[in-house]
Amino acid sequence: MIPRAVLVLAIALACASSAAAQALSPRNASYSIDVRLDTRARTLTAREILTWTNITSASTSELQFHLYYNAWRNADSTWMREHRLTTWWRSAGARRAGDFAAIDISSLKITGGALAAIDLTQAMRFIAPDDANEDDRTVMAVTLPSPVGPGQTLTVEIAFTVKIPRPFARTGAVGNYYFLGQWFPKIGVLEPTGAWNCHQFHVGTEFFSDFGVYDVRMTVPRGWLLAATGRERERTENADGTTTHHYYQEDVHDFAWTTSPDFIEHRARFEHPGLPPVDMRLMILPEHQSQATRHLAATRAGLRHYGEMFGPYPYGHITVVDPAWRSATGGMEYPTIFTIGTSWLLPRRDPYLEDTVVHETGHQWWYGMVATNEFEDAWMDEGINQYANARVMAEEFPDGRMVRRFFGGFVPWVLDDVRWDRVIAGEFRDDYQGSPTVDVPSTPSFRYWPRTSGPMTYAKPALWLHTLERALGFTTMQQALATFFERWKFKHPRPGDLFQVVNEVSRRDLSPFFDQVYRGSAVFDYGVDGVTSTAGEDGVFTSDVVVRRHGDGIFPVTILVTLANGEQRRFAWDGGGRWHRVTLEHASRATAAQVDPDQVLLLDTNFTNNSFTTEPHAARAATKWAAIWMAWLQDQLLTWAFFF
Amino acid sequence: MSEQTATVTEQRIGARAALAIGIRLVNRAPVVLACVIAVTVLTALPFSMVMRQALASHLGNSMVAEQVAQGVNMTWWTEFTEQAGTLGRTFQITIIGFAATLDNISTLADGGARPASVLWIGTFYLLLWLFLSGGILDRYARARPTRSYEFFTACGVYFVRFLRLAPLLAIVYYILFAVVHPLLLGSMYEALTYDVTVERTAFYIRLGLYLAFGALLAGVNVIFDYAKVRAVVEDRRSMIGALAAGNRFVRRNAGRVAALYLLNTLLFVGVVIVYALIAPGGESTGAGMWLGIAVSQIYLAARLWMRLVFLASETALFQGHLAHAGYVASAPIGRPEPPIVERAISPLEPRI
Numbered sequence: 001m002i003p004r005a006v007l008v009l010a011i012a013l014a015c016a017s018s019a020a021a022q023a024l025s026p027r028n029a030s031y032s033i034d035v036r037l038d039t040r041a042r043t044l045t046a047r048e049i050l051t052w053t054n055i056t057s058a059s060t061s062e063l064q065f066h067l068y069y070n071a072w073r074n075a076d077s078t079w080m081r082e083h084r085l086t087t088w089w090r091s092a093g094a095r096r097a098g099d100f101a102a103i104d105i106s107s108l109k110i111t112g113g114a115l116a117a118i119d120l121t122q123a124m125r126f127i128a129p130d131d132a133n134e135d136d137r138t139v140m141a142v143t144l145p146s147p148v149g150p151g152q153t154l155t156v157e158i159a160f161t162v163k164i165p166r167p168f169a170r171t172g173a174v175g176n177y178y179f180l181g182q183w184f185p186k187i188g189v190l191e192p193t194g195a196w197n198c199h200q201f202h203v204g205t206e207f208f209s210d211f212g213v214y215d216v217r218m219t220v221p222r223g224w225l226l227a228a229t230g231r232e233r234e235r236t237e238n239a240d241g242t243t244t245h246h247y248y249q250e251d252v253h254d255f256a257w258t259t260s261p262d263f264i265e266h267r268a269r270f271e272h273p274g275l276p277p278v279d280m281r282l283m284i285l286p287e288h289q290s291q292a293t294r295h296l297a298a299t300r301a302g303l304r305h306y307g308e309m310f311g312p313y314p315y316g317h318i319t320v321v322d323p324a325w326r327s328a329t330g331g332m333e334y335p336t337i338f339t340i341g342t343s344w345l346l347p348r349r350d351p352y353l354e355d356t357v358v359h360e361t362g363h364q365w366w367y368g369m370v371a372t373n374e375f376e377d378a379w380m381d382e383g384i385n386q387y388a389n390a391r392v393m394a395e396e397f398p399d400g401r402m403v404r405r406f407f408g409g410f411v412p413w414v415l416d417d418v419r420w421d422r423v424i425a426g427e428f429r430d431d432y433q434g435s436p437t438v439d440v441p442s443t444p445s446f447r448y449w450p451r452t453s454g455p456m457t458y459a460k461p462a463l464w465l466h467t468l469e470r471a472l473g474f475t476t477m478q479q480a481l482a483t484f485f486e487r488w489k490f491k492h493p494r495p496g497d498l499f500q501v502v503n504e505v506s507r508r509d510l511s512p513f514f515d516q517v518y519r520g521s522a523v524f525d526y527g528v529d530g531v532t533s534t535a536g537e538d539g540v541f542t543s544d545v546v547v548r549r550h551g552d553g554i555f556p557v558t559i560l561v562t563l564a565n566g567e568q569r570r571f572a573w574d575g576g577g578r579w580h581r582v583t584l585e586h587a588s589r590a591t592a593a594q595v596d597p598d599q600v601l602l603l604d605t606n607f608t609n610n611s612f613t614t615e616p617h618a619a620r621a622a623t624k625w626a627a628i629w630m631a632w633l634q635d636q637l638l639t640w641a642f643f644f
Numbered sequence: 645m646s647e648q649t650a651t652v653t654e655q656r657i658g659a660r661a662a663l664a665i666g667i668r669l670v671n672r673a674p675v676v677l678a679c680v681i682a683v684t685v686l687t688a689l690p691f692s693m694v695m696r697q698a699l700a701s702h703l704g705n706s707m708v709a710e711q712v713a714q715g716v717n718m719t720w721w722t723e724f725t726e727q728a729g730t731l732g733r734t735f736q737i738t739i740i741g742f743a744a745t746l747d748n749i750s751t752l753a754d755g756g757a758r759p760a761s762v763l764w765i766g767t768f769y770l771l772l773w774l775f776l777s778g779g780i781l782d783r784y785a786r787a788r789p790t791r792s793y794e795f796f797t798a799c800g801v802y803f804v805r806f807l808r809l810a811p812l813l814a815i816v817y818y819i820l821f822a823v824v825h826p827l828l829l830g831s832m833y834e835a836l837t838y839d840v841t842v843e844r845t846a847f848y849i850r851l852g853l854y855l856a857f858g859a860l861l862a863g864v865n866v867i868f869d870y871a872k873v874r875a876v877v878e879d880r881r882s883m884i885g886a887l888a889a890g891n892r893f894v895r896r897n898a899g900r901v902a903a904l905y906l907l908n909t910l911l912f913v914g915v916v917i918v919y920a921l922i923a924p925g926g927e928s929t930g931a932g933m934w935l936g937i938a939v940s941q942i943y944l945a946a947r948l949w950m951r952l953v954f955l956a957s958e959t960a961l962f963q964g965h966l967a968h969a970g971y972v973a974s975a976p977i978g979r980p981e982p983p984i985v986e987r988a989i990s991p992l993e994p995r996i
Contacts, residue, residue: 096838175841262841287844324841344843402718404738406750407854408829410847413743417716417925430722530705592707608723611707618703621713624933625735626696628926631940632739632747633688636762637769638947639748642912643865644770644813 024251024314025211025490028053029187036219036242037259042098042173044162044183049111051212052154052187058194059147063156064127065140066209068182069103071201072168076135078128079169082203085450101165101172105158105185108142114152118145130200130446138201140185158185169203170323170332170339171256176224177285177324181256181334182207189373189492199375202446204453206367206374207254211490214255219244225265227283227319228257229335249315251490252335253371258321264289268296275307276316284322287344291353295320295340298354302361305392309478310365310485318364320357331356333363343405347414351393351400355426358396359389369489377495378445378453383461384481384498387469390426390462400425423602427466432459433605437521442495463602464517467555470600472506480505513555517603522553526575526595527609531561533589543590545582545612549575551605560597563588591615657964659903663911665964666957669784670949676780676795680948683776685941687769691731698732699724715927716740730759742923745916753854755825774810777955778802781876784956785963785972798876805875809883813868820860828853862909866901867891869955873962879973893962904961908954915950919943 035046054060071079109119126137148154162183165172171181188198189210197208220226222243230249237243249255266282282295299320307313319337323329330341338360342353362385366372372380393400400420403412423429431454438452441460448456469477484493484501499514516522529546536542545561559571559580565588573580573595584590592613596604604610657665670677702724703709711717716737725733738747751758758766779799783790790798833853837846871883871890880886894901923943924936963970 175839177841285842287842325843325846326837326839326841344847402737404743404747406746408754408833408847408850410843410850411746411750413746415716415737415740415743417740417927418718418737419716421718424718424722429719430726433722434726594707606723606727607719608702608706608708609704612705613707613709614705616703616705617709617713618700618706621703621709622696622700624713624929625699625926626692627937628940629695629735629739630688630692631937631944632734632744633691633762633765634684634944635744635947636748636758637684637687637766638944638951639752640766640770641773642951643817643861644773 025253026053026055027212027251028055029210029253030212030214031184031255032215033184033255034217034219035184037178037221039176039178039221042164044164044180046160046162046184048158048160048184050154050156050158050185050187051113052156054148054150054152054190055210056190056192056194057150058190058192059149060190060194060196061144061147062196063142063144063154064188064196064198065142066182066186066188066198066201066207067103067105067138067140068186068201068207069101069162069165069171070137072101072165073137074100074135076133077138078131078133078136078200079138079203081133082450086203087451095166099166100163101168102163103160103183103185104162105140105160107157107159109157110144110154111157112155114148114154115144115146120144128200129196129198130202133200136200139188139198141196160185167326167328170327170329172327174324174326176262177258177260177327179256179258179321179323179327179329179339181254181332184255186254197373197375199446202375204448204450204457205378205446208371208373208375208492209253211251211253211371213248213250214252215246215248216255216257217244217246218257218259220259221261224259224261225263225283226257226259227263227281227321227337229255229337231317249336251314252368254335256334256337258283258337258339260285260324262286262324263322264292266292266296268300270300270303270318272304272307275304276312276314278303278313278315279317281317281319282322283319285324288322288342291342291346294353295322295342295357298357299361301354301392301396302358305358305396306362306365306388309388310482311489313364314369315364318361320360331360333360333367335368336364338363343410343412345410345412347403347412349399349401349414350403350412351397351420352403354397354400355389355393355420358392359385362389362392365485365489370485371490371492373492373494375446376444378448378457379441379461380493380495380498382457384465386427386458386462387465388481390422390466391469393420393426394422423463423466427462427602428455428459429463429602431455432463432603436460436523436603436605440519440521441517442519460517460603464513467600467602468502468506468510468513470598470602472508476506516553523551523605524553524555524601524603525549525551525605525609526555526557526601527606528593528595528612529579531590531593531612531614533614535589536585540585540587541589543584543586545584545590545593546579547573547582547593547595548579549577550609553603555601555603557596557601558598560594561590562592562594564591656897656900657961659900659907659961662900662904662957662961662964663907663953665960666784666953666955669787669956669960670952673783673789676783677945677949677952680773680776680780680952681945683772684769684944684948687765687772691765694731695735698728699735702727714929731761734759734762740926742920745919745923753857755821755829774806775799775803777806777872778876780952780955781873781959782972784959785873785877785970787970802872802876805881805883805886806872809868809871809875809887812883812887813864816864816868820857820864824860825857828857862905863894866905866958867894869958870894870901870962873955873959877959877962877966877972893965897961897965900961904957908950908957911950911953912947915943915946919946 030051032049035044071077107121111117120142123142124140127139127141128136188196191197219242222241226245228247230247233248234246262285263283268280270278280299284292315336321339323339323341329339332339340356366385367381402415402418405412435452435455439448439456441456480502483505484498503510527548527550529548531545533541533543555575557573557575559582561569571582594611708720712720779795782798836849840846867890870893871886874889875886924939928936
């Protein structure tokens with residue numbers, strides 16, 4: 001008879017082996033955290049056990065941790081300094097003394113693994129690897145008594161307290177609403193070279209960390225609803241009037257949670273042929289209750305389209321959080337949970353809600369699973385996601401209209417004549433068009449000029465990905481991104497990895513294009529200079545079309561010439577020279593010409609000059625819109641005259 | 645209360661009656677309405693021509709113009725505004741239909757800025773409006789037709805006086821918009837909504853602050869309006885005196901003044917709501933386009949009519965307060981007779 005202990009051990013080993021076989025990620029940074037929320041003091045008191053494995057081939061004699069909440073400890077942190085360079089910092093409103101944050105580690109001990117147990121609390125020190133800012137405490141380093149070699153594991157126990165801020169960067173508390181992201185000491189990423197990738201917190205960039213298993217117990221006042229990364233495993237009612245919620249999630253690289261007594265919970269299930277089912281949970285506030293179906297429908301759309309385009313969503317559950325007004329939270333992604341800020345007055349045809357939900361759902365793929373370095377390559381997750389998000393919106397919600405909000409942003413007005421447009425509204429072409437050269441995308445994202453990091457991070461990559469879609473075809477583009485996803489999910493790819501996959505799948509060397517859009521700040525602008533026709537004695541017209549490259553960017557383009565009899569001829573131009581002439585001899589004269597008639601090159605900063613007609617309609621168009629503008633001006637004058 | 649005072653009080657007209665008289669006065673003087681419409685159109689037209697030129701120049705020989713003539717082409721639109729000068733940058737999609745009205749009222753309510761070019765146009769227009777105000781008030785105060793010579797002479801006479809009032813008005817509005825507005829809808833709104841987590845609550849708070857600021861604005865507006873009315877009706881030369889008199893009238897007749905203001909505001913809201921329902925978009929072409937432009941212009945004419953009703957009803961309310969209804973202190977301004985007539989009238993005048 002097999003002894004019982006041996007049987008239990010065998011089963012445990014089998015389970016562990018099975019679990020390891022099913023592991024989707026390296027799971028080299030796992031956390032077990034017990035945290036208690038004090039809503040009166042707005043503090044967290046927590047104990048964290050980090051199990052970290054060195055998965056590189058280099059040794060390290062130091063650990064580095066992110067202490068993100070210290071970004072709002074004082075006005076001189078790097079985040080706050082950069083914040084003052086943005087355009088929105090004034091509108092963020094004044095902060096009261098108690099609104100700032102802090103994360104303080106009271107004890108840090110090595111408790112197991114490759115090194116002997118030791119208290120390293122006194123060895124902790126703050127470092128500022130990005131800008132040597134002595135007032136920045138967002139990165140903490142601790143020197144180990146001896147190096148941790150490749151494959152070795154350490155267990156680190158950390159006791160810490162957090163002062164929760166009024167929301168900064170979409171984390172914090174206001175009223176009874178708490179959203180806690182980046183709230184715990186989080187280990188940086190040890191690069192294959194043995195160097196730590198642990199940047200300070202910057203205003204324009206987000207996060208980067210390794211995958212692991214999160215096992216978190218959160219104690220909050222009884223009656224408060226709570227949602228977090230992962231699934232709830234257990235709920236314990238405590239004698240002191242609190243409830244402990246135990247959440248667990250494997251193969252993620254972050255953990256966020258939210259709690260409020262005001263939430264109303266909705267549950268639904270996503271099911272679609274060929275895709276794994278997903279339990280959807282919506283934590284919505286009462287004033288947005290009527291929009292719950294929109295939240296869930298958009299989440300479904302995101303799960304379906306991203307699942308079909310790139311690969312299935314493996315976690316089986318997703319939580320959508322409706323943040324409180326004044327929480328300064330729009331959309332923000334965390335593994336298996338995201339926020340989506342909406343408005344009390346939201347017209348049916350305003351696709352803002354759907355757009356944000358789809359975007360944040362999409363981040364589960366681009367950020368959640370394909371865990372790019374958001375400090376250095378923020379455009380990778382945001383850009384790819386923006387591109388895909390805009391495509392989903394165009395397919396799924398084609399009847400959206402542009403909306404403008406008035407009276408402090410409270411009152412929306414739907415512009416019936418202005419359709420929600422994939423390129424303009426979805427990919428922010430106007431943002432890019434206004435600032436195509438503000439930064440070179442290959443610059444580490446945290447070094448982008450804070451005021452204009454948006455166009456480089458969202459608009460430009462979305463536009464060049466869409467350009468590739470139009471040039472290579474959607475099927476190729478989808479296959480390329482699906483391959484990239486499949487190859488790099490639960491890993492940390494770099495831009496070169498994406499370029500390599502796109503080249504491989506498209507079977508083309510697109511390096512010159514990537515050089516221009518990623519390693520440079522080339523401006524693309526092709527235009528038709530003119531169309532002239534001369535009649536010959538034989539009745540044959542010789543028509544000349546001159547096309548120019550006004551920018552420094554080069555892209556092969558098509559030239560479409562339209563003749564007076566309606567016939568059209570297409571010509572290819574490699575786009576290399578400064579100008580190019582097309583000469584055509586035909587019984588009909590040329591009446592119009594277009595360069596890039598299909599608008600493949602969406603990075604072209606001026607589409608108006610892409611065409612030329614010998615029978616222009618500018619006067620008619622100008623008269624119409626000048627008359628409409630005049631009515632606006634008259635209205636403005638009357639508004640003022642009312643009080644004069 | 646003496647019997648005489650009681651009789652006078654009974655003779656005072658109420659807000660509804662004043663509004664009715666105001667409407668009647670404005671409708672019986674269509675030329676005045678035509679004049680202010682013409683002034684508004686002629687003020688905006690040259691700048692509209694500049695805008696037209698900018699649009700036509702940007703479109704040039706582009707085939708995009710065909711689509712732009714049909715409706716909204718956002719790709720072109722964003723390129724135009726990106727490349728345009730300060731005036732061109734006002735060419736936003738909020739110029740379309742009713743969004744234009746919302747945009748203008750909202751910008752005023754939120755203390756938003758306009759480009760300098762638009763502010764200069766506005767200043768020019770307000771000066772024109774100030775010039776016309778004297779003639780308009782004189783016309784409504786006398787409640788009988790005046791010839792253009794008389795109308796414009798009154799405009800000239802009172803323009804000089806109103807110009808002395810204008811700096812006071814500018815100072816008060818500056819204080820309202822540069823000091824009070826940031827205090828109410830900036831600091832106070834921030835403080836009141838600091839811990840508000842429900843958007844609807846914040847909206848009601850903002851609405852309350854809009855009403856508070858609107859009440860201040862309306863208060864200033866009526867005091868200055870009645871100052872102008874008294875300056876014209878009582879032929880006042882001192883604008884400080886007229887302002888004090890206007891203020892006195894408003895204080896002593898606060899209920900009726902407020903009621904009239906409210907009625908006029910409701911009239912304004914009514915006009916705006918009707919326009920919200922029928923405002924043209926930007927997708928029509930040909931006859932539809934011209935119809936849309938006509939609808940916009942009719943709406944603007946209705947706004948001007950409403951502003952005139954405002955002035956006329958305020959004049960009527962003030963005159964209704966006087967012992968003799970329809971009283972105007974100054975003699976009608978007449979065209980000077982030709983010299984030959986003067987000689988005939990004054991045969992004893994020494995000849996030169």
